[in-house]
Amino acid sequence: MSEISPTSRALHLLELLQARRFWPGPELADRLGVTERTLRRDVERLRTLGYHVAARRGPEGGYELATGGELPPLVFTPDEALALAAAAASSAAAGSTGEVTLTALAKLEQVMPQGPRGRVRALRAAVSLGAPPDAAPLDASVLAMLALACRDGERMRIRYVSAPSVSGEGDGEERTRRVEPAGLVPRNGRWYLVCWDVEREDWRLLRVDRVHRAEPTGLRFPPRAVPGGDAAAFVAERMRAQPVFAATIRIAAPIDAVTQRMAGYARDFTAVAGDAGATDWRIADVRLEVLAGALLWLVWPYRVLDSPELSALLADRAARFAAAS
Known part of the structure; x- marks a missing residue:
């Protein structure tokens, strides 16, 4: 019989339910060191806190954490929280969830122990937003x-x-x-x-x-x-x-103006040496159409410096755009 408090045992039960989709009742009771009757009381305690714990009856019965209408508090180990923070930082860097993800990272940081908290803070500070030109919203x-x-x-x-x-x-x-x-x-x-x-x-x-x-x-x-x-x-x-197409785009605008307008969408801008009114933008993708689509965001005159393939595609599409307009 377990000597830990009911509250601590309930938290341990919650951690087990979140770690695996389904637990047979006897195995779960054994992991907690309690009887199946005590296990049922602990399950009820979680339900009163808002967790939807589904019970399956019969010889192969057991418990699983079911989907609920509200999001109750979750329990993470330090390693799980760090892994979650790393994934969230990567997602934020992709630009698919942006500021919402950074807010979630900040909340994780507030409740973590001092050691892991510093690593989460470093992750959050290192994130810079921006997505590939053709990236669809991530579900x-x-x-x-x-x-x-x-x-x-x-x-x-x-x-x-x-x-x-x-x-x-x-x-x-x-x-x-x-x-x-x-x-x-x-x-x-x-x-x-x-x-x-x-x-x-x-x-x-x-x-x-x-x-x-x-x-x-x-x-x-x-x-x-x-x-x-x-x-x-x-x-x-x-x-x-995959073959990668790369091109340098010479933009007729200073780098400060380009960076301000394109922030959150693109990076890799470089001021042109000796010309304060020009900026180079290095773009690359496995499809030329993606590179051409990225140029639609530019509101300044520009020219392609080093990609005959992209120049040819733009020339072909220019007539179609003109006809459509």
């Missing part, structure tokens, strides 16, 4: 569902929009895909999902901002070895395999 609930699927090894049904690319692989249509998530990786201001595509029977790298819906199927899958050793290595290898 935080989709990101969370995919993270849980990676952790639990659960097959997901997603709605995914494949954008047109230089290789011609994508066609811009939204389709349902069944995937087995292996890992989530932030890179270059975006989140990527490394997963096994069930229909194609191959590994795929998907942009999370193009996932419009993610639904768990309840089907578990055995772990697969990710090519390259892990999800991060897989993303790095795929990125290297």
